[in-house]
Amino acid sequence: MSWNKTARNVFIIFLLIIQAIFVFAIFNESAESPVIAALIIILCILVLITYLKGEIHHEDHAYEHVFVALWIPAGALTSFYLNHLLKLGPVLSAATVGTLASYLPHIKKSSHYLRQLPAAIYCGAFIGMSSTGVAPDFLFIITASFFTAVLLILSKNLFAGVGGKLGTLAFAGVVITSFLYFLIASYA
Amino acid sequence: MHNLLLLITISFLSATITFYVNEELKQGPVRSSALLSLIVGSYFYFFPDTMDPYLVKSIPVVFIGASFVGMVSARLLSSYLLIGIGGILFCIIYLHTSNFFNGYGGALGTSAAISLLAVLSIPIIGKNRKLTNGMIQLRRVLFKPGKKS
Numbered sequence: 001m002s003w004n005k006t007a008r009n010v011f012i013i014f015l016l017i018i019q020a021i022f023v024f025a026i027f028n029e030s031a032e033s034p035v036i037a038a039l040i041i042i043l044c045i046l047v048l049i050t051y052l053k054g055e056i057h058h059e060d061h062a063y064e065h066v067f068v069a070l071w072i073p074a075g076a077l078t079s080f081y082l083n084h085l086l087k088l089g090p091v092l093s094a095a096t097v098g099t100l101a102s103y104l105p106h107i108k109k110s111s112h113y114l115r116q117l118p119a120a121i122y123c124g125a126f127i128g129m130s131s132t133g134v135a136p137d138f139l140f141i142i143t144a145s146f147f148t149a150v151l152l153i154l155s156k157n158l159f160a161g162v163g164g165k166l167g168t169l170a171f172a173g174v175v176i177t178s179f180l181y182f183l184i185a186s187y188a
Numbered sequence: 189m190h191n192l193l194l195l196i197t198i199s200f201l202s203a204t205i206t207f208y209v210n211e212e213l214k215q216g217p218v219r220s221s222a223l224l225s226l227i228v229g230s231y232f233y234f235f236p237d238t239m240d241p242y243l244v245k246s247i248p249v250v251f252i253g254a255s256f257v258g259m260v261s262a263r264l265l266s267s268y269l270l271i272g273i274g275g276i277l278f279c280i281i282y283l284h285t286s287n288f289f290n291g292y293g294g295a296l297g298t299s300a301a302i303s304l305l306a307v308l309s310i311p312i313i314g315k316n317r318k319l320t321n322g323m324i325q326l327r328r329v330l331f332k333p334g335k336k337s
Contacts, residue, residue: 019305022298025286036284043277046306053312054305056264090293091248092229098222102215118218131291144293161261163217163274163304167297174293 004061011154016051018172020044058157068116069152073145075101075121079128080141090129097125119166123152126170140177148173191243196279198247199254202228203275204268206258211266217259225252249296254278256300257307270307277303 023040030036050056075097082093101121105114127135127144135141151169159165202224210220229248236244254275265271281299289295 019298019302022286022289022295023302025288026281026284029286029288030284033284036280039280043281043302043306046309047302049309049312050305054308056305056308089229089233089248091225091252092233095222095226095229095252098218099226102219102222118216122218122222126294126297128293129296130293134291135293159301161264162301162308163259164256164297164299164301167256167294168301169294169297171292171294171298178292 007154008057008061008158011151011158012051012057015155015159015168015172018168018175019047021175022171056159056162058160060157062156064120064153064156065113065116066153067113068120069149071117071120072124072127072149072152073142075124076127076141076145076148077124077138079125080130080135080138081128083128084132090131094122094125094129097128098122101125120152123148123166123170126167127174130174134174134178140181143180144170144173144177146173147176191240191246192283194243195246195250195283196276199250199275199279200272201275202251202254203258203278204272206255207260207262207268207271208258210259211262217261221252221255221259225255228252250279250282253282253296253300256297257304260304265304265308265311270310274300274303274307277306 023044027037027040030040079093079097082088082096083090086093088096098118098121101118104117104121105111108114124145127141127148130141130144135144148169151172155165155169159168206217206220206224209215209224210217213220215223225248228251232238232244232248238244239247257274257278258271260271260274265274278300281303282296285295285299
């Protein structure tokens with residue numbers, strides 16, 4: 001098996017695990033509501049069908065350029081600043097960062113590089129939506145941005161055009177960083 | 189119940205309008221989601237007393253989350269109804285999101301991705317059913333009722 005194929009499969013399984021953890025947490029807390037529990041089970045089956053049969057990935061594997069992924073921390077830090085220091089709240093902060101980022105390609109319309117930035121910056125903005133209970137400082141945001149950037153680089157042609165992909169990558173970055181902080185707090 | 193219906197309607201509209209602005213007005217997925225959410229978020233930020241506090245807090249969050257569903261590429265899904273259903277599914281997941289992941293950035297996007305992946309299975313199931321019907325027709329041709337072997 002080639003390196004590309006391994007990276008592709010590992011990434012898909014990783015994202016499936018992240019989504020499974022998220023759904024399992026809902027399932028775990030909906031013990032008193034059988035309707036919601038049944039809905040979650042149906043949802044899981046439907047998602048699995050798409051994972052197995054859906055054409056949601058491009059055939060060829062490609063990597064996002066590092067200089068594109070570098071904009072994730074910029075989006076995250078700006079969104080976090082607007083959210084917590086200027087008290088705009090998570091929605092307004094992410095939406096402001098995303099809207100401004102979407103106009104970057106207008107600086108030079110022929111630039112292929114600038115066209116790729118809005119998605120990376122908007123992805124970072126989702127990290128900045130975290131509450132201070134989860135992300136207490138800028139160091140957490142930078143660490144989560146690093147993990148999200150690695151995932152974005154690996155997933156250029158995977159889940160292409162699937163809405164929520166950027167948010168899932170941001171969520172994965174935040175979960176990994178939280179886990180890391182938990183480990184450091186437990187053993188340091 | 190009234191609040192739930194309102195949030196479900198908003199999530200349906202958010203997903204479909206985002207898709208419309210993205211695909212028909214050619215604004216791209218990021219601007220479609222972010223700009224529409226900025227308009228809705230700004231309204232409730234500057235006029236927080238216009239509605240019930242629960243709705244003032246929930247509507248912008250539900251709107252931006254459902255707008256992620258509308259960021260889907262037309263290559264994968266082009267039915268406004270299915271995109272709207274994806275938005276409704278997002279709303280249901282959001283309303284039952286685990287307290288454990290409260291405040292985690294990207295949780296809305298994860299809910300949106302799960303909703304959309306579930307909806308994307310509907311055309312696949314539909315396609316398989318057509319094949320099954322085809323197999324039934326073939327079986328009828330091959331084994332006509334009353335045909336004795």
